[in-house]
Amino acid sequence: MKFSKFGQKFTQPTGISQLMDDLGDALKSDQPVNMLGGGNPAKINAVNELFLETYKALGLDNDAGVPNSSAIISMANYSNPQGDAAFIEALVGFFNRHYDWNLTAENIALTNGSQNAFFYLFNLFGGAFSDKSNTDNQTVDKSILLPLTPEYIGYSDVHVEGQHFAAVLPHIDEVTHEGEEGFFKYRVDFEALENLPALKEGRIGAICCSRPTNPTGNVLTDEEMARLAEIAKRYEIPLIIDNAYGMPFPNIIYSDAHLNWDDNTILCFSLSKIGLPGMRTGIIVAAPEVIEAVSAMNAVVNLAPTRFGAAIATPLVADDRIKQLSDDVIKPFYQQQAKTAITLLKKELGDYPLVIHKPEGAIFLWLWFKDLPISTSELYETLKEKGTLIVPSEYFFPGVDVSDYKHAHECIRMSIAADEQTLTDGIAVIGEVVRGLYDEAK
């Protein structure tokens, strides 16, 4: 069968698709695998117990008869394209209780998960734009500006035609973490950003960052965020913030950071990392014109978003239990996982040139093996043969030609969502392989 160019774009084997297949195959494999590669959240008993309790309650509240039970209402009826109205109402109340944003239902749309939101937003603000300044009906090509790479691997392929990213490489600062050496932190290179020709020449459609950053666990500082917001306003383009790991839920964020919103900001939230990834529920908070556009895209691409994640989350958002769960269970869990993983890594590689990105949030550690004799894509293959899966760094630079950028071949993303035994076994394999590589090169 012949596929269109759109189809060919999506079906061409890429490094990323190969990697995703590997991760998927590993999960299906009979061999034991130390899975430090994926993005699935951890299995936390207190979290699953709350969800199961909520689940059962939705199926039991049928005093008014089966058709009126919450479970049946959410299963047996379409929402409108904007998403489940009761959940949107609960979210409006929740955000207005905790922030001074003065939202209304016109500021919120739901999507089938965060990836779906970014598919919409990056095609809404990147790609071909009509250029009204000339008369020949020509188009201007605009890009999504990633002010700090490395950034999320899943952004790379979302444009319906080509890739439309402009990206800035980071400043790398050596920092301490809880008084210890051996850490670094990425910071936005504002000089490079402000001097980017695409920005100055009107070829940027939006600025976007994840905070905490997937893959690095970096949290852009409030000052960095304020500068980005100012630049976005100056150029009359929105600032998109991917809050999948951020405040107020799942709140996997350990640094002192605040969340702001105004009508030039597009905030994206998700229920995945509080523990509901199978439900595919994303939340967009933005100006009404963006919400209208997202609703229109929902109608065409999906008719309406899925409702069941909304049904489960509504009571937890309405009475703030989602925030308690995040603050009291989810955040401390991952903070402890990060501590455990760092202890294990220091034990395995304390005398070797490993530096770790300061863990400020999210569910990953980002490891930099300085002057590693092989690329981390090759390291990935060696580790895979030994039953340990991580993700090599080169895929986390959308919009950057990394062929001459050594740092992009020296890092890995390692999930810390696994149980302690898997973390211990996986880090032991990483330690053994990496020590061998450095020792051989001596």
Added chain:
Amino acid sequence: MKFSKFGQKFTQPTGISQLMDDLGDALKSDQPVNMLGGGNPAKINAVNELFLETYKALGLDNDAGVPNSSAIISMANYSNPQGDAAFIEALVGFFNRHYDWNLTAENIALTNGSQNAFFYLFNLFGGAFSDKSNTDNQTVDKSILLPLTPEYIGYSDVHVEGQHFAAVLPHIDEVTHEGEEGFFKYRVDFEALENLPALKEGRIGAICCSRPTNPTGNVLTDEEMARLAEIAKRYEIPLIIDNAYGMPFPNIIYSDAHLNWDDNTILCFSLSKIGLPGMRTGIIVAAPEVIEAVSAMNAVVNLAPTRFGAAIATPLVADDRIKQLSDDVIKPFYQQQAKTAITLLKKELGDYPLVIHKPEGAIFLWLWFKDLPISTSELYETLKEKGTLIVPSEYFFPGVDVSDYKHAHECIRMSIAADEQTLTDGIAVIGEVVRGLYDEAK
């Protein structure tokens, strides 16, 4: 904010989007509305009871502990981009039990509902194609061929750029229905189809029809389907069949019809019309190369499909209860609704030039008001003012310029999923208004 051309395409107000807003607003309105306009399936007690029972069972099977209950597994874990593996396995078994298709898991992918499937498939087989026959890297524009319009309104806007449809107008045959006059049936005009320049010149990427047809309730005959399959094979393009209302579930089909599949056929199924529209679960059965492409598009557009519809349906597919429910409850329910609606319509308009498309399936009646003095888009406005919602016909001709096609302005789609009181009240309003229009013109 400035939107890309992609964004502008999706956010431009269109007749359809205005209509959808009307239907949505009506549902939110305080005024009583006779809703004969939407596509929500009927509330059938036996159906909802079975779903609620299944729902509760998924939350209770946690002998192995909370994290291993079926509800938590489906909520708390991503599936891979192809979709929930256990549901796909159950579907393979189901289809192979009831048909001789010899499917494997490589023949099935899940999507976030049927609309999502058509967004993928129409962009995969319609739009710009690389033309390898010339050396200047030019592209060929290919269309989706709709062999019989009217067709589903939701197809119209799914192409990421422009519209790419070619359509054939129907033969209209007067027929009887259960021995009564006053009915017609659309048939494929194969002569027009075979002589379509776009088909002969290689500018068709796929053939697609819904069966039963939304909006008309027509069921293309086995002979018509065999001819379409033959033409598709001859031109080496796939035949896509939208089976949302068809066999084997929800099986809202009353004519003698059979379902075939081969690797040049793409069958699309949905859980919506068995009563789970809020779950957004679509099923594609196709050759492995199509399934791979759909999985790749799932990964980019949605990361992975939602799992909860799959979780609810898996036990019902595994033991054929989904088929029993369809055959014994859902199909007879709508057949009775069609009978009731026809009786009411004949009572109201028996002496007027109303003819009804022979009801062979789906959840709509398609009414043709011959020589109505106003267009049905104007009739829609009048009925809306009187609190009764239907959908006028002009939106059901994707790929046809209907400005000079009178028939496209003389029909309406009327849902029969409403309760009897709503049907009675709504049809009384339609009767009163339409009688008045014909009487005035005398």
